[in-house]
Amino acid sequence: MLSPVPEPLVRFANVRKSYDGTVDAVSALNLEVARSEFLTLLGPSGSGKTTTLTMLAGFERPTEGRIFVDGEDVTDVPVEKRGIGMVFQNYALFPNMTVAENIAFPLRVRGVSRGEMNSKVMRALSMVRLDGFGDRRPQQLSGGQQQRVAVARALVFEPRLILLDEPLGALDRQLREQMQYELKHLHQRLDVTMVYVTHDQVEAMTMSDRVAVFSTGALRQVDEPRRLYEAPASLFVARFLGESNALPATVRQHDGGSCAAALATGETVTAVMPVRCAPGSAVHLVVRPEKILLGKAAQASPNRFAARIAEVTFLGDQTRLRLVAFGADDFIVKLANTAGQETFAPGTEIDIGWQAEDCRALAE
Amino acid sequence: MNRHHATGIVMAFAWMVLGFLALPAFAVVPISFTDTRYLAMPDEHWSLQHWRAFLSNREWHDSIWQSLWIACVSTLGAVVAGTLCAIGCWRASSRWSERVRTAMILPMAVPTIVYALGIYRLYVDLDLVGSAIGIVFAHTVTGLPYVVLTVSASLANIDPRLEQAARGLGASVGQTLRWVIVPNVVPGILSGAIFAFIHSWDELIVVIFIGGRAFFTLPRRMWDGINDNLDPVIAVVATGMILFTLLVLSAELALRARRPRS
Amino acid sequence: MPSQSDTPTGWRPRHGVYWLIIMPALAMLVLLYLVPLADVLVTSVTDPKPGLDNFLLLFTSTSVQKTLLTTLRIAALTTFVALLLGYVVAYAMRAANSSQQRLMLFCVLLPFWISVLVRSFAWIALLSSRGPVNAGLMAWGLIDEPLPLVRNETGVLIGMVHVMLPYAVLTLYANMRGIDVRLVAAARSLGASRFQAFRMVFLPLTRPGLIGAGTLVFILSLGFYVTPALLGGGKVLMIAEYVAVQINDTLRWGLGTMLATTLMLSVLAALWALSRVLDVKRLFGA
Ligand SMILES: Nc1ncnc2c1ncn2[C@@H]1O[C@H](COP(=O)(O)OP(=O)(O)OP(=O)(O)O)[C@@H](O)[C@H]1O
Numbered sequence: 004m005l006s007p008v009p010e011p012l013v014r015f016a017n018v019r020k021s022y023d024g025t026v027d028a029v030s031a032l033n034l035e036v037a038r039s040e041f042l043t044l045l046g047p048s049g050s051g052k053t054t055t056l057t058m059l060a061g062f063e064r065p066t067e068g069r070i071f072v073d074g075e076d077v078t079d080v081p082v083e084k085r086g087i088g089m090v091f092q093n094y095a096l097f098p099n100m101t102v103a104e105n106i107a108f109p110l111r112v113r114g115v116s117r118g119e120m121n122s123k124v125m126r127a128l129s130m131v132r133l134d135g136f137g138d139r140r141p142q143q144l145s146g147g148q149q150q151r152v153a154v155a156r157a158l159v160f161e162p163r164l165i166l167l168d169e170p171l172g173a174l175d176r177q178l179r180e181q182m183q184y185e186l187k188h189l190h191q192r193l194d195v196t197m198v199y200v201t202h203d204q205v206e207a208m209t210m211s212d213r214v215a216v217f218s219t220g221a222l223r224q225v226d227e228p229r230r231l232y233e234a235p236a237s238l239f240v241a242r243f244l245g246e247s248n249a250l251p252a253t254v255r256q257h258d259g260g261s262c263a264a265a266l267a268t269g270e271t272v273t274a275v276m277p278v279r280c281a282p283g284s285a286v287h288l289v290v291r292p293e294k295i296l297l298g299k300a301a302q303a304s305p306n307r308f309a310a311r312i313a314e315v316t317f318l319g320d321q322t323r324l325r326l327v328a329f330g331a332d333d334f335i336v337k338l339a340n341t342a343g344q345e346t347f348a349p350g351t352e353i354d355i356g357w358q359a360e361d362c363r364a365l366a367e
Numbered sequence: 368m369n370r371h372h373a374t375g376i377v378m379a380f381a382w383m384v385l386g387f388l389a390l391p392a393f394a395v396v397p398i399s400f401t402d403t404r405y406l407a408m409p410d411e412h413w414s415l416q417h418w419r420a421f422l423s424n425r426e427w428h429d430s431i432w433q434s435l436w437i438a439c440v441s442t443l444g445a446v447v448a449g450t451l452c453a454i455g456c457w458r459a460s461s462r463w464s465e466r467v468r469t470a471m472i473l474p475m476a477v478p479t480i481v482y483a484l485g486i487y488r489l490y491v492d493l494d495l496v497g498s499a500i501g502i503v504f505a506h507t508v509t510g511l512p513y514v515v516l517t518v519s520a521s522l523a524n525i526d527p528r529l530e531q532a533a534r535g536l537g538a539s540v541g542q543t544l545r546w547v548i549v550p551n552v553v554p555g556i557l558s559g560a561i562f563a564f565i566h567s568w569d570e571l572i573v574v575i576f577i578g579g580r581a582f583f584t585l586p587r588r589m590w591d592g593i594n595d596n597l598d599p600v601i602a603v604v605a606t607g608m609i610l611f612t613l614l615v616l617s618a619e620l621a622l623r624a625r626r627p628r629s
Numbered sequence: 630m631p632s633q634s635d636t637p638t639g640w641r642p643r644h645g646v647y648w649l650i651i652m653p654a655l656a657m658l659v660l661l662y663l664v665p666l667a668d669v670l671v672t673s674v675t676d677p678k679p680g681l682d683n684f685l686l687l688f689t690s691t692s693v694q695k696t697l698l699t700t701l702r703i704a705a706l707t708t709f710v711a712l713l714l715g716y717v718v719a720y721a722m723r724a725a726n727s728s729q730q731r732l733m734l735f736c737v738l739l740p741f742w743i744s745v746l747v748r749s750f751a752w753i754a755l756l757s758s759r760g761p762v763n764a765g766l767m768a769w770g771l772i773d774e775p776l777p778l779v780r781n782e783t784g785v786l787i788g789m790v791h792v793m794l795p796y797a798v799l800t801l802y803a804n805m806r807g808i809d810v811r812l813v814a815a816a817r818s819l820g821a822s823r824f825q826a827f828r829m830v831f832l833p834l835t836r837p838g839l840i841g842a843g844t845l846v847f848i849l850s851l852g853f854y855v856t857p858a859l860l861g862g863g864k865v866l867m868i869a870e871y872v873a874v875q876i877n878d879t880l881r882w883g884l885g886t887m888l889a890t891t892l893m894l895s896v897l898a899a900l901w902a903l904s905r906v907l908d909v910k911r912l913f914g915a
């Protein structure tokens with residue numbers, strides 16, 4: 004209790020938002036963003052990411068709950084007083100101003116002197132590698148360049164926090180990857196806090212210190228990308244991030260963090276259980292396809308089952324097997340194409356298995 | 368909150384301006400029921416005396432009839448010529464047809480008084496002043512822009528691939544026109560017709576110049592009435608004209624609701 | 630590949646049929662519209678004798694100059710007031726929800742379609758010394774004598790603004806609808822107050838709309854006849870009525886056509902200038 008936990012930069016305290024008074028766009032949100040963190044809000048369309056962001060920016064007011072920035076309650080502070088930079092999905096560059104004027108805008112409204120303004124604009128332009136583009140109109144720039152102007156404009160007034168709502172959504176894949184890298188680089192260099200919205204899980208994994216997964220207005224889990232992938236707390240998160248095999252099962256008995264569960268086909272499996280479920284309740288046993296052991300390796304594992312190979316797909320860096328197992332035919336195994344990796348043929352009977360710590364029993 | 372304050376003031380002011388726009392014309396309605404002999408609101412009680420005077424006045428009836436048939440005939444002319452012109456320009460689709468389309472809006476842009484002088488001089492030479500055909504032609508030409516504009520607008524909404532598809536499925540040019548193009552522009556034609564009709568129905572300045580002694584359309588008789596003696600009977604006529612316009616306008620709105628928007 | 634008919638090479642044999650159906654309207658426009666206008670132009674430099682004598686009157690005749698000044702003054706005032714009021718209405722329409730918007734649009738379109746004559750007559754009735762406006766003001770004790778609201782420039786201005794306001798609102802609204810709402814949101818998030826966001830972002834973006842609406846209202850006002858004639862009661866002579874008086878009362882065709890020509894050429898010149906900035910056909914409801 005007394006350990007010096009640093010005050011988070013942003014804190015959502017029990018925030019609920021309903022636009023129409025009947026459905027909650029965001030419900031019971033408790034979320035903290037640490038200083039200098041790159042936090043991504045990830046979730047399917049309509050899950051409440053933009054709503055969360057716009058409440059933080061100040062465009063929408065929470066129906067319930069409070070929002071704190073730097074320990075100060077900003078719930079009723081108007082947008083322009085929050086000092087939060089925002090990058091919009093379609094950039095929202097002012098077409099009536101040049102690139103330099105766009106970037107100077109936040110300084111102008113703050114009454115910054117002309118000389119200081121010029122030097123800050125120049126610095127911001129070179130930060131996003133657009134030196135010499137100051138006199139152009141936004142319409143004369145490519146999508147990627149416009150994107151960088153929007154970022155420069157959000158950075159130039161040195162806000163304590165920058166919000167980005169699907170900033171790369173309109174770019175093609177190659178440019179997207181380049182911009183991901185550049186944004187991440189900027190984040191590290193400037194030591195600024197960023198809250199980023201995307202529905203692309205790869206993007207979220209690449210860029211973030213932590214990822215907050217949303218579904219239907221509720222925050223499901225916040226964690227580092229690796230932990231989110233390796234230790235999903237719910238079936239939704241496991242399915243949303245990467246591929247997984249999910250086998251329906253019933254809890255037989257539990258013991259601390261692990262449990263024994265019975266599959267529909269009768270086999271009993273030992274699995275990790277992050278959230279405790281009473282014996283008799285229905286869960287899914289989730290195993291990542293790349294954690295499956297085959298053949299001899301499987302025979303040595305505590306969970307061992309018989310299966311038959313239905314399909315083999317070669318994907319370059321990996322091989323993907325579809326197996327008939329546990330009474331279904333959609334059990335997926337991924338094998339990295341390392342040196343000496345044995346090959347498989349469809350129709351082969353084979354043993355499969357996994358380590359107990361690679362299998363998680365998760366409720367819906 | 369402050370924000371609602373500002374928005375509220377703007378909204379309230381806007382509604383006041385909208386009231387200024389929409390309401391004044393309706394002042395003629397109570398005035399037409401006035402019990403006074405001059406233009407005023409009903410003083411002691413509402414009276415039908417001016418409505419009775421209107422109903423028993425042959426001159427007003429003749430004017431209504433004249434206005435009506437002139438508007439109908441010139442609308443017909445404007446719709447036929449205007450629709451054909453719009454379709455022709457659309458298909459010819461060249462620099463020249465674009466110029467024709469631009470020229471077609473001239474009658475909307477050039478002040479009517481200028482045209483009134485010109486057409487009067489022409490009709491004096493052709494001995495058409497005070498003739499029905501003269502007025503109908505003048506109203507047809509000045510009604511053309513409405514039809515050309517509305518039909519062109521609905522043509523612009525037609526996907527060019529629609530025509531290509533029809534031709535690709537084996538339809539001839541004529542069949543394509545009849546089954547694909549025209550059904551898609553019917554709402555545009557009807558809107559244009561309504562606008563051309565209202566244009567002729569309300570037209571005053573040209574008629575003053577070329578109407579001669581034979582043609583006193585409704586607007587012209589009102590004009591004379593207002594200039595001579597502000598008789599409350601004019602309020603009765605104005606009330607009738609407002610009702611009529613509302614009727615035509617709601618027909619147009621109903622059409623617009625049925626027209627697919629691009 | 631664009632189809633052949635889409636290439637702007639124009640006159641070819643297979644287009645003959647299309648030009649044939651363009652013909653009736655084009656012939657009418659030329660013979661019954663352009664020829665009369667040309668006749669006005671020609672008369673202005675030939676009546677009573679060939680030369681530019683008529684146009685010299687623009688610089689020498691005090692009554693002509695007075696009319697021109699009155700016309701320009703009233704047109705400018707009308708434009709200014711219509712833009713001001715129109716801007717507020719268009720802005721409110723943009724901010725309103727869709728059911729409010731429909732009602733607002735109806736209020737704008739309604740007077741658009743009621744005859745100018747009827748509306749001018751209604752204003753005469755409303756503003757006359759025994760009319761309801763004066764009666765109301767006196768009943769409230771705000772004034773003792775009826776205000777002279779009609780048969781003077783005040784009346785003309787009220788009537789003209791009433792006629793021109795819908796044009797201003799519709800043009801401005803079309804322009805404002807094209808402005809991305811997120812731009813204002815972006816300005817706010819970058820630290821601009823409501824007013825700053827309006828002044829620095831929204832207002833500059835509505836400039837084309839203001840220019841378009843302003844020019845349209847101004848040139849339409851220049852040629853107005855009915856409203857100034859009725860609400861001015863013969864005391865406020867604008868150019869169109871002055872022309873009519875020359876022809877009908879004094880039969881001075883040379884002066885009348887000269888003024889008509891001047892009027893027409895100014896309007897067309899303004900439209901041409903405007904067409905370099907925006908699509909003029911749009912303004913007329915295309
Ligand atoms: N202005 C609004 N008025 C009413 N409902 C809204 C509004 N904005 C969002 N919603 C609703 O709130 C819910 C959450 O929307 P939100 O925009 O936050 O989703 P999102 O996660 O950003 O989705 P996407 O990935 O599609 O952008 C949705 O059901 C949406 O329909």
Ligand SMILES: [Mg+2]
Nearest residue numbers: 052053054168
């Ligand atoms: Mg969103």
